Amino acid sequence: MKITECSVVEDTKVKIQFDDGKILTFEDCWLRDNCRCPVCYDANLVERLAHIVNFPDVRVKNIQNLQTRISVTWTDNHVSTYDASFLSQFDFKIWEQSRRLSPVLWKGSEVVSKVARVEVDKFLNTEEGTKEIFQSLLDYGLAFVENVTPTIEATEVVCNALGGVMHTNMYGGMWTISTNLTEHSDTAYTNLALKQHTDNSYFSEPAGLQIFHCIEHNDGTGGESIFMDGFYGAKKLKEEHPKDFEFLSNFQLDAEYIEDGHHFRLLAPVLKVNKFGDVVHLRFNSYDRTPMAFADGEECRSYYRSLKNLAQYFEDPQNQFVIKLQPGTVVAIDNFRVLHGRAAFTGKRILCGSYVRRDDWTDKARVLKLIK
């Protein structure tokens, strides 16, 4: 990448033309703030050293085209150089779009042929295997790791490779769900059916991934896992009930979780939407909704209408992916997107797993260069 021309325009901007024909204009304050000299920036730490409070009121005195970089002398005589390849990244439209995720929406069992199923050795020991799993999580919010020893210890190794076990004061790290244990006052710890939900709607930072491994199911039937692409449901709501979509992206729903010694509570919208209109975070848990006071009758009626309309997509069997988890198969699901539930069951069933923070699994995906 080379610079063919550079000049100061309107006293406060620098216009740069690159050899591919692209022209970018930078404000002088941006250039000074992003000075890469060792006084302003530590290249080893990849951190800015200059503080905004000391930001000088300066103009460009002189600019020089060195082809692969430009040199700027400022009115306070500070000198900055910028590589052409550094500057060329800041084409707003490309920069903005490069940060946008592109989930592939799905409904029902069609996802089974698309989602990654990777042998545990390949996942843990090869970049190809790791990439396959993380790409599947980014695309479908779902991935399977196969042939895992059905123990808590072996499952923990997989959880760590997916970003690390998320520790919470209430649930600890690795958890085990069994009908023999009544550790928490939660429907999950019974043998009842569970309707589609995301976990931790009462946390300001809900689990990023939910990881399940059914390590034992003896002398009984049922207990199938049910998954549903929440972003697909939200898209249908936007198409068929746009007013409800609008309501759920603005209204602050009250969710809470209470047990002995714990009381979590949070107000947050069901649908978090970014500036492109993409849903980026779904919180949906009918078990954790709490009685609310409403501004008026219309708000109250909108709340029930829109939640019911959204839930209908989630509970439509055509939209659900049903799978009986077997010992050896670990499933990871994106708890910001994919809902989970289960059928009622009989017999002894032991499920183990953990949560992984969203920052921790997307960190792995970014290091693998799957996202920016």
Ligand SMILES: [Fe+2]
């Ligand atoms: Fe759950």
Ligand SMILES: [Zn+2]
């Ligand atoms: Zn500098």
